[in-house]
Amino acid sequence: MDLQVGPGVFLPRPETELVAGRAIEALADAVRVRGAGTVTGVDLCTGSGAIAAALAAEVPGAQLHAVEADPEAARWAAANLGPRGVDLHLGDAATALSALDGRVDVVVSNPPYVPDGRIPEQAEARRDPELALYGGGADGMRMPAVIAATAARLLRPGGVLVMEHDDTQEAAMARLLARDGLFTAVLTHDDLNDRPRFTEAVRTARPVQGRATGDDDGTMAP
Numbered sequence: 001m002d003l004q005v006g007p008g009v010f011l012p013r014p015e016t017e018l019v020a021g022r023a024i025e026a027l028a029d030a031v032r033v034r035g036a037g038t039v040t041g042v043d044l045c046t047g048s049g050a051i052a053a054a055l056a057a058e059v060p061g062a063q064l065h066a067v068e069a070d071p072e073a074a075r076w077a078a079a080n081l082g083p084r085g086v087d088l089h090l091g092d093a094a095t096a097l098s099a100l101d102g103r104v105d106v107v108v109s110n111p112p113y114v115p116d117g118r119i120p121e122q123a124e125a126r127r128d129p130e131l132a133l134y135g136g137g138a139d140g141m142r143m144p145a146v147i148a149a150t151a152a153r154l155l156r157p158g159g160v161l162v163m164e165h166d167d168t169q170e171a172a173m174a175r176l177l178a179r180d181g182l183f184t185a186v187l188t189h190d191d192l193n194d195r196p197r198f199t200e201a202v203r204t205a206r207p208v209q210g211r212a213t214g215d216d217d218g219t220m221a222p
């Protein structure tokens, strides 16, 4: 599909097509089981809206939300997602969409995950906003951990999380998702270069302890 991108937003990468593809499958499965109009998908850290736009194009009948913290990036997302009927929320993925807690079928995310101090090899990264790249901490796992916590809050039991990560983070991701019994069926997939680059997991029925009470801070009109 055609997407509008430019200064101030992360340039979508080919690897993320596989992440989007797995999320599309999971969302389409949910529509088959539960019926169109009753299924909800969320793209956290949407950037240009690339993943959410793919979900909208491939899974008609799902209600879709996208969350982005950077107002400049969100302007590109609004251009790409408004015409596709995706609700865009400007805010922090940590606290977003509390009205949907426990009601979401699929959460997908390509969050910032580059470890601190690592200079990304890809030429595109020289033009990407810093907020889009670095996950936080020497292992880059701080933001992926936030995404896992938000997914645990949003997903219904049986709902699916699909998250992109660095090829050094497979074990840390599996530990993170297996922790506290909130997810099961943790499975890492390779990218187009056969490197472990995204992980999926299924939400169990176990309640989140010490649930965050933050709210979503602003819906952007399409």
Ligand SMILES: C[S@@+](CC[C@H](N)C(=O)[O-])C[C@H]1O[C@@H](n2cnc3c(N)ncnc32)[C@H](O)[C@@H]1O
Pocket: 010, 011, 012, 013, 016, 044, 045, 046, 047, 048, 049, 050, 051, 067, 068, 069, 070, 073, 091, 092, 093, 094, 109, 110, 111, 112, 113, 131, 132, 133
């Ligand atoms: C790696 S880019 C991915 C963009 C898009 N999902 C894609 O795959 O092309 C990560 C995005 O997360 C956004 N972001 C960073 N921290 C965030 C936060 N706390 N809440 C929401 N979005 C955040 C960045 O601004 C950036 O647009």
